[in-house]
Amino acid sequence: MIHELDIILETASKIFSKYITHELRYDLNNNNQNLMKLWADIEEQGLTKIIVKENFFGSALPFNSILPVIQMSAKMGVPLPFTETIICNYLFSELNLEPPNGMITFALDTKNIKISNNEISGDLLSVPYLNLTNQITLIQEIDGIFHFIFIENTNGDLKSRKNFLSEPRFDLSIKDCKILKIQKLSLDINFNNIGSIIRSAQMVGSMEKIINLSIEYCSQRVQFGRSLSKFQAIQHQISEMAVELAASNAALSSLQIINEPMLKLDDIAILKIRTGIAAGKLIAISHQVHGAIGFTKEYELSYFTKNLNSWRNDFGNETYWQNILGKSFLEKTNLSLWEYLTN
């Protein structure tokens, strides 16, 4: 499996570097030929079906083997709903539904949802990349049971979110939209947990890139007659980012050895908290050491820091998960903290 994953990573890296430039990231529409070629290659190489079952033509690798791939896509700044499609395909496959072709995105949240006669109305909130695809999955609680729903948006009311994101996000109001698939979600699949894991993996990838950019920039930029990287104040700032990345890496790798992502709620909480904290520090420090150039759209840094801003708020921020984690321990009154930690 390790070997197979290495090949996948190599393939992905080749495809990404063939097409991705910083300019590409700011021209996200279906007429952008390079963007469409990038997607076509991704799909052709089966990269969106790595964790899809074999009967749906996937590679059938375990869930967590996708994390290094997602990490790499974020590090290389893939401006497509690549991660979203991977996760949607995974949900299809786990529910024994055949995944559709093309890009698929998901709604992070919903509001005022009404379902009748196999039609759905309401608001889908914070949906990534709706400018590139109409295929949307959402998770909706109906009578206390979570359902997986798949629709194709045709004439919904699309509002681009004014926000700080690099990836496009939209709110969508749909009315009597036909439901293409609806199925009860099995209990072992928790969409919020999956979302937290993948966003964390994306953050780790972005942070690697941000540190590389900072090192590169500070080594080249000369002020006061020497490169910025020779100033101890700058060295310490960059070291601090490295410390944060190391901690995030450790939190991520603890999930990589477990093959059942749904069971380890505490590990997911720790991962999202730790990467969220790190992301906050990296955003501030990397912009500080870059000076004004980092604040421009032309230079790459902001693409990655904006993504961090977005992802650390998705699927529950640090405080949300800290409360869950804190309660998870405090409520087990028969366990001391040490017993809980070493359990």
Next chain:
Amino acid sequence: MSQFNFPSIQETKELSILRLEVRAFLSKAIHNNEFKPSPDAWVFSADPQFSKKIGAQGWLGMSFPKKYGGHERTALERYIVTEELLASGAPVAAHWIADRQSGSQLLRFGTEEQKHLIIPKITSGECYFAIGMSEPDSGSDLASVKTKATKTNDGWNLEGRKIWSTGAHLSNYMIVLARTSPALKDNRHEGLSQFLVDLSLPNISINGIEDMTGQKHFNETLFDNVILKKDALLGEEGKGWSQVVGELALERSGPERFLSHFTLLDAFIGEFRNIILKSGSNLIGKIIAELQTLRRMSFSVASMLQNGQSPETQAAFVKELGNKFEKMMVESLRELSNIIPLHQWPSLLQDLFEDATLRLPSNSLRGGTTEIMKGIIARQLGLR
């Protein structure tokens, strides 16, 4: 950037069994009043009698070869034992340095005779070591040490002063870093050597220094023409710097870098659990997230050591993050005290809190300062 990776290592069943064994032993000892759990116990709380008991359990020199009285167990097994000792606040200061780093240093660089003489005593909890690195004029700039060892016909003559040597007053030996030849202009790391110094030799005086908490745990040690035998030279003449660097990975990566004040956290939660549940779960969650991450990193470094790697940079990550965590943890408890004012806490808990607060500044100084850790990391990043 492989230094940023901390491969996840799982605790096996065997390790968990060992953990429970150590835990049962310690709770029995607490129950029998053999010790009172205390904070920062690996620095402040020395009890040679207790060290011998731990030795008798087979929990010292765990990874040392059997032919020198060791137990040939893994670095991971040792990690489990040290975690349990720290979490319980057991009085482990007497043997801590010998077991953590000096014994390994001796095994790598000592003579057969020294190993046969000293290692079994470390393993039984009867022989203690102090670190002879810092000097009054050499702190973070360790390569500037002035303590000098001069070659004589049948050995060495040691002259100089070491400072901040924790536990030197109850130690049998100190591994002293001294200059044996002048520094090269472009490489000050050349010409330093390590010496195994028997602290019972004549012309050595050890003077306690009171720290800001009023306790005397560290010392100034004077070497006034101390005559050393030839074999006191540890390792290779002039290679002291690289030997010290190897030792520091052992010194900086262990769980004492984030469990020094666990006894406070534990007691605080024990006292206020229900109150925190109502309004402070968030802060406890943050503490758990940081602590578990650190435990994984430190455990991962233990496995690197076991595999014969030299994780000096990873050790710096653990130390830096651990120091920050402990400060954040104590500050968080302070924040939670808005519900019940500090002066209304049970007096034992107040003591722990005050101890921790007073001792916190030393966390990010001992074993290398924050600035040194960041410098090590910056070098690895190619910035220096």
